[in-house]
Amino acid sequence: MSAPRSDVPIRPLLIGFPAAGLVLGFVLRATGDEQWVELVWAISTLPVLIALLVEIIRGVSRGEFGLDIVAALSMTSALLVGQQLAAVVVALMYAGGQYLEDFAEGHARREMTALLSRAPRTAMRHRDHQLEEIDVELVAAGDRLLIRQGEIVPVDGTLASSLAVLDQSALTGESLPVQRVAGEAVMSGATNAGEAFDLVAARPAAQSTYAGIVRLVEAAQRSKAPMVRLADRYAVVFLVATLAIAGAAWAWTRDPIRMVAVLVVATPCPLILAVPVAIVAGLSRAAHHGILIKGGKALETMARIRSLVVDKTGTLTDGKASVVAIHAAEGLVEDDVIRIAASLDQASKHVIAQALVAEAQRRGLALTVPTEMIETPGEGISGIVEERRAAVGGISYVRAQLAPADRELDPTQALDPPGAVVVWLAVDGRLAGRIVLADELRVGIAALLTKLRGLGVERIVLATGDRRDVADAVTAGLGLDAVRADLTPDQKVLVVLSERKAGPVMMVGDGVNDAPALAAADVGVAMGAKGAAASAEAADAVLLVDTLDRIVPAIEIARRARLIALESVYAGIGLSTLGMIAAAFGYLTPVEGALMQEAIDVAVILNALRVLRGS
Structure with a gap:
């Protein structure tokens, strides 16, 4: 399980072999055909064991080692010592655990997957007083498009009709539709919740907001959080500990059954199961709230933020006169x-x-x-x-x-x-x-900063290119720890770097001049709804709604995901270790150990999925 798997489509089939063999064996035992029972269980174990060995070889070729090795050892040793029932139970539990992990990750990814699946493929274009359906990649700036009721807006553009009613919930998390009037900008990815309207494309589909969101989501799904990498390293330590306990049980008792029971209890490991599920669930829940976090690394770092550096125009303020x-x-x-x-x-x-x-x-x-x-x-x-x-x-x-x-x-x-x-x-x-x-302060900024301090943000600093008197006047009464004005883009970077002495730094901005500081911060957050493309590209997270208050749920979700991941790891590893010790002393048989470990795996995965719910 430590290595990526390419055999997901055959998972149900792999589960079917040990499940059918287990049932058939008990049927044969009930009918008195005892001589075939052990053979049926052994044969039913082999497909899972062979698939597992192929996985291990692939992982080793990439220099990756994990608890798949323990699963293979437990099945192999069980077969060798005549514990065919334990072997087939382990095979069923292992294949079922992998399938459960895939199901859990798929459930956790649902919000991000929904964003990807909604990407429009075609568009209706006005041409020579007629309508033609074209691939969305062929839309050019200036094309006049018809957006029918229920369709996804394929490109950014300007409303050419008198009124449009748009459902932006998939992008922003806001349940209520919004209205746009003629001449106003319409963001790609929104759903037409009203009558059909005409839209004049502002840019090609590949350069539109929704296409950028899709690219960011795909990058987030490919990323691997530091906590997940740490879990991989811990898996090696746990593997060594498992082999040590199993070896001690054999050396102490010379009973191969106890050694097999120890290996079985350690198959598979909640350390590998819980962390990626919790991280992915956190990314998905953030996307539901209109916060696109580009990967697990950014999510995990966001949970530890201690300083906030924020731009003024378009961030603390509305950005318009x-x-x-x-x-x-x-x-x-x-x-x-x-x-x-x-x-x-x-x-x-x-x-x-x-x-x-x-x-x-x-x-x-x-x-x-x-x-x-x-x-x-x-x-x-x-x-x-x-x-x-x-x-x-x-x-x-x-x-x-x-x-x-x-x-x-x-x-x-x-x-x-x-x-x-x-x-x-x-x-x-x-x-x-x-x-x-x-250009006035956004509504609720003072309350927002108070909430951030309640979440553990110790320093809040304004970094702006505006004059000092303007910055002081706008931020009067906000209780900022420092105001840095008259800054060039490179000076904003220095402000971000200087704040690191208090801990990880989050930078929030929206302009092109904020991009270097966003890239320099431990977590850069761009105002993506109306902000510059360069800022969104440099940032680690993008607020799809043009409101700063989404930072609060972003930090809350990040902290909850990290806490639940660690809870699952500590509880799972602790219970597995106790189970191995019990097995070493003869209190658990191999079959009982397999059932116990599967219960632990189900528990930690369900616990990790709690991230999808509110606190």
Whole structure:
């Protein structure tokens, strides 16, 4: 069991030989044909023993040694000393244990396997006023696709229809569907839970979010946790201990039955069974919560995190400007200012202009279509709104639109928060107001940091490229242990490395400039829903939901998986050792030892599967 097995399809057949032989032997014994019983049991043992020997040879050729050797020795020695019943029971228990392990791992992988199995193979593309079904690999950026009800969105894109209702539960763990309106981004991998809609592909399938998730899942399934490697090394120690106890029993009593009983109790070993099942179950449960951990190593390290280094923009904050204050000139109200500014900004693609339009829509304001628009890129835009000449933009741009007597700007600008963006509005040559936008903290950040400290995170440090005054203003009251500002990407790496003195470090970020620090951290976590591809590639874990609070369940799941794995190992090895000692003193027969060990194996596997459930 220590070596990968390629014979999974014949497992039921291998179980069938000893099971059928065991039943046939008891039937022959009941009918009085005693002379054939032992032969039937011996022959029924051979297919499992031969398959096991092939496995051992493959493992040894790769330099891997495990308790498969003990299984082979127990079956062989039982046959040699005339304990055919014990041999066939061991064969049945061994084959059944392997099948049970495969079943348990398959059950533990269910969330990750579900992500892989959902990958769409085809797409419906609009072409020459007709629809054609094509392989998803042929989708190119700019293609217009029809996403039918119940279908998986094959590529990232922009919604071309008025409304889409999407089920993102398989990606994010959120049970409630979300709505998208025309022009909004749609993430690949979501299920169309509403009416059919059109989508304009933003990139090919291979470069889309879902394809990246599939690659990460496949990498996670191939990985091997340090704890699993440690279990492999312990297996060798346990093998030596087993042979030593069996040899002592033989030397002390000269009774081969006791030696066989010792070997049987050690077949197979919960050390090898429990750890991979618990680790895989942890990865699967994290995926269910929208946390894609790339492998067992990252999961195990996450359980021991002591320091957290976090980026600001897009991580602690939403990463986008939102309106935080509106100052209207005399005779106007806030809604007047935002309505006129947003009506004019409908003609601009600037990110600040889009934020103003979004704010007006949130307030339910009716916007008018502007005319005679003139935009100066990066400065502002002017035009006719509601039959009045309006201008929206920065200080210099709007001041130039004012009458000479009105070019004194509002002095309350000094009261705006550090890092805020101020948009000015002029109407008919007069100052009409100003709108203050800022990138605010995500909701619940303070409570999140408190929970992380409760999980054993001793230091929480902000590492940002923003100015010091902006960083201090945004994080005021959060109780961070340190704030590092004005950092370049390589300086963020130094911050991560310096924090290692307190223990393993987790770094959370979302931008391209965070990628080096994510790679340098013991565990790098990328905001994958909207973060940069470079960050997701460099990170050890990706949050598929654009919310930082998923870090808490990630750490909780990692710690639970590690704890349950260790519980299973210690309990299983302890019980096996007691069983071997009992067998050495003659208190267990080979058959009883085989049944006892199988009970231990079932118990530790079921215990490892507890990771799939909540705490």
